[in-house]
Structures are given as structure tokens and as C-alpha cells.
Amino acid sequence: MNNVDVVVVGAGQAGLSAAYHLRRAGYEPGSGFVVLDHSPGPGGAWQFRWPSLTYGKVHGMYDLPGMRLTSDDADAERPSSEVVSAYFDRYEHTFGLRIVRPVHVTAVREGDGGRLVVETSAGSWSARALINATGTWDRPFWPRYPGQETFRGRQLHTAQYPGPEAFTGQRVIVVGGGTSGVQHLLEIAEVAAETTWVTRRPPVFREGRFDEIRGRAAVAMVEERVRRGLPPQSVVSVTGLPMTEAMLRAREKGVLDRLPMFDRITPTGVSWDDGRTVDADTILWATGFRAAIDHLAPLRLREPGGGIALEGTRAVRDPRIHLVGYGPSASTVGANRAGRAAVREIQALLDTVPAVV
Template sequence: MSILESVVIGAGQAGLSASYHLTRLGIDHVVLDADAEAGGAWRHRWDALTMQDVHGVAELPGSAPPPRNSERANMAVPAYFAEYEHAHALPIVRPVRVEQVTDDDGILVVHAGERTWSTRTLVNATGTWTQPFMPHYPGMETFLGEQLHTVDYPGPEHFRGRRVLVVGGGASAVQFIGALAPITDTLWATRREPVWITSDFTPEAGAAAVALVEQRVAQGLPPQSVVSVTGLMLRAQEREAERRGAYAARRPMFSRIEPDGVRWADGAFERVDVILWATGFRPAISHLAPLHLRSAAGGIQLDRHGRGTTAVGDPRVQMVGYGPSASTIGANRAGRTAARGVQHQLAASGALQDTDRTISLR
């Protein structure tokens, strides 16, 4: 089997951006995607989420972004990705679910069932959607109602007439409450007091938030989301829930879950029909475990003080959509940085002999 110059795992925003830039550099690669069709995690979002509701989808390199309108996001973004893949003839193979990546005498081997790909470098763009995080609380297995995570959210109509406890202090929790409070009884619980943005979210504020995430990955700590350090803000579609007092009634976390509800720390009981866990995701990187990339602090340390994409533990591996690049804008930039990282590693190892391919990406 021939040895590729690079393999990209994942065909979401970060993976497509990386493939685009690798193609421009003439680097022989394939993109392995677990889904049967284009769209990445966007294919699995709930039907009620429209392009007007999302924070925004940054344009992929060399294209215009999809319009902000009433079209379902789980249809508009996959269509945008599919058109992009076709327009740029990106070398995508699907469906391929990568199980592990191993090292065979200096060559990386990507395993997916009985299929393997050998490569000199790797760009990991697997995101977080496949790794929902749900904390454990005493008694949660005894709950007789319904427990759902963000990844399972079916849209607001599913909850009409049911008492819903939303758990989590991030943007998803705020959006769920905004959609549910006008049509049903909602409660909100978080571990910490929410921090609200009281002024316009400027580019400077965004850069400062990203810098905090960069500091974590530079130290090899597990990354936090950018939203977790920016604070929360309400959009126009959440003002009705605010008017109803849904956000002001936030409670600290309960101490245990009982069959019909939750028991608060002060001993009071609250009946609920549904617990909606908006408790976030973790990076989907278990397939990289054989490479031993994690630092003693539990995360994958990246180069350039957390602003790069090269894994410090193994410079053959680029991490995109991880840490500070876990947003559509950040993913695009990371794709370009990763392509440069691949180019640099190939040149350093002597595998990139063609000087025409050592051009700079602009």
C-alpha cells in the first residue's frame, strides 16, 4: 500500500478547510469522514434550529457563507458543505469510522475496521459532537421521566406541557430555555452563577477569550470552549423567556435525582418530567490514544503557545477544531495553519522534495 503524505480525519468545517489548503499545496491526502453524507455535526442538529438561530457559519476558504434565513440549519449547512466538496474536488472517502491511529516504524497507520491508510502526517478534525458529556449525580438511574442531552434534543414541541429542568451554564442552555419557556414550565440549574455580557461583544473581547483558551492548550490542559470564557448573552428570540423570568429563576445544582424530580441542596424537592442536560461535549480523540499525545495535565499540548495546531508530543499530528479553533471562524484559520504544519513536517523529514510545493499559503 502506498504511503500518503497526509490523512485528514473528519469532514466538518475544520477538516474541509484543512483539505482545501492541503490541495493548494499539492499535498497528497485523503479525508476520512464517518458520516454517509456531507455536513459533519450539522447534519444531526434539531429540525427547529434555523440559520437565523445559529451564531453564524463562517465561510469556508474561497467561498461565500450560507445565508442567514429561516432555512433549517441541518439542511442548509450540509448542502453548503456538499457543494464546497464538489467545487474543490476534495478527496473525501465516506463513510469511514476511524477506530485508532498507530505508529508503524515512523509511519502513521489509520485503522477503520479492515481498512487501513498509511500516512506521514495526520490532521485530526473530529470535533466534539460524538462525545457528549453528562455528569453523574446520585439517583439519576432511578429517574422515571425522560433524560436528554443536547445531542438528542428533538426541538421545543417535544416538551410542550411537560415540566423541564435545563441543566448547564452555556449558550445551549440559554437557547433551550428561550425556546421552551414560552410554551411550557421550565427550571434552570447551573454549577456556577451565570456571567452575562452586558456590552457589545467586540472583536477585542473575542480575541481575549480565545487567548484564555490558548493558554490552557499551551499548558497541555483539557480545553474549555470559547463561550465558557466569554460569558452569556441573550438574542432577540430569547427576550420572551427573559420577560417571563426564566433566566432570573436560575438555581444552584441539585444534590440528587429522585424518581419524580430532584432534591435541592437545602432539602426541598422539585417535581420535573424531563431533565435536559445542556452540559457540553468533550473532544473526540480516543482514536489517538495509541500515540500517547496527552500531557500529564490531561490535554493535548499544542505548539506556538497554544496558537498553533501541531501536537507537541508528536509533530506529525495536527489538531484542528480543538481548543481555540473550536468555532467556525477558528476552524478555518486552523485548517490553513495545519496545512502549513503538514508542509513543514514533510519538509523537515525529507519527504517533501518538490520545491514548488514549499510555497507559502496566504
């Protein structure tokens, strides 16, 4: 059993921010804290993004604390997966964070003496507190619809999106009203024989600058849901879709003409109860992700509403557990702030509770 004060699970933006602030607070990597990451290399979920998502298309990527992502490193034409992974790699080495990877955390349980036991694929860690920064990429959400298993074409999720070239000459249905769905739709429309956009609710487009006032209002709405113990909403569901020049052009061409959600899937496409049908070769589910927190289940942190209620980053049901990059801190700037806030609270907690090994 490896003993540390704090275990950080996940080495994306939120996890690296937490690790940075742990070091600044005097906790040493390896003895005071450890960062466990199941990915094969640096970059968090960014390393798995599709090649056509260049850095210039990324909305609102903020610097990690203590190190800028300079214009020399952030070539707008390079895939974001390369730019961000290289930046995270440099960050890990600059601050000597000593990430342990690839390690898969299977469960977090109550241990002896008020400590937590973090079970992993590479042994167990005993800790006084835990910062969970596992994000959502590992839990793609696949809605279920009647007839789904009969479809003779291809079905894939954003997590498997290979880029637009794979859809050349095809009839493609893109399901989902979020940013990723629109990005996929715009790319695929350039090469596909036909695209159809389907969403559960009419999309809301946001024109004008997303300023600080709008940002605070959006965060407050997400915070309120988390405070009530409900699963957090996506950012787009609160802020709306930014109307970019590319989207304006697509709207003029009819690419953004949206259909309501279909009622069933057929062997050759989809259909609605009013008799409308659309044939397709591929259905692309851009339907979002869920928080990857199943390993926390033994601690019974969930509320009746299905989510984990937080005060700031701290789990209401257990002050030793902090969630960063969850709910209101899911944005890159929010993740940075959440890492600092979590470390401050954990430090205050550990200073008042005697260590028991």
C-alpha cells in the same frame, strides 16, 4: 494498506479547511491526502442539529476558505442543518475533495519508517502526518448524580434534542449554562407546563458587541489552557452568554431565573440538601461535549493535566499530529485559520523529512 502523505480525520469546517489548503499546497486528493469522515453525508456535526435551530439563530457562522455562503443559500428561516450541509456538499464538489465516508477511525498508531498507521472500519491508511478534525459532537458529556438511575421520567442530552414540540405540556429541567442550554430553555418554555433552569455556576451575560478585542482575549485564555496541557474550556465559559432580545424577554418572564446545581435525582425529579425539590417529567442535559480524540490514545499525546498540549495546531509530543477545531480553534473562524496553519507546518515538516513507504 493505502499510502498518502496526509490523512485528515473529519469533514466538518476544520477538516474541509485543511483539505482546501492541502490542495492549494499541491497535495492531490486520494494520492497526496485523504479525508476520512464517519458521518453519512456532508455537513459535519451541523447535519445533526435539531430542526428548530434555524440558520438565523446561528451565532457566527463563517465562510469556508475560497467559497462564500451567499444570502441566496443562507435562508434565515431554514434549519441550519439543511443550509450548512448543502453548503458543505457544494464545497466538497467544487474543490474535488473526494471525502471518503462513512469511515470510522478506530486508532492511530506508530508505523514503520516514521509513518503513522490510521486504522479504520474500511481498512488502514499509512501517512506521514495527520490532521485531526473530529470535533466534539460524538462525545456528549453526561454528568453523574446520585439517584440518576431511579428517575422515572425521560433523560436526554443536547445531542438527542428533537425540538421543543416534544416537551409540550411537560415539566422540564434544563441543566447547563451554555448557549445550547439557553436556546433549549427559551424554546421549551413556550410550550412546556413548567421549566426549571439549573447550572453549576451563575451564568454570566454579555451585553454589547463581541468585538475583535474581546475575541482575541477569549482565544488567548483558551490557548493558555491548551498550552499547559489542560482540557480546553468552552467558548461560553470564557466569553459569557450574549444577551439577545429574546433573552431579555425571557428574563422579564422569569424563564432565566436560575437555580444552583441539585444534589441528587429522585424518582420524580431533583432535590437539594436544603430540602428544596422540583418535580419533572424530563431532564435535559445541555452539559456540553468532550473532544473526540480517543483514537489518538496509542500515540500517548495527553499531558498529566488531561489535555493535549499544542503549539499552534501541532501536538507538542508529536510534530506529525495537528489538531484543528480543538481548543482555541473550536469556533468556525478559528477552524478556518487552523486548517491553513496546520498545512503550512506539515508542508515544512514533510519537505525536510524523506518519504519512506
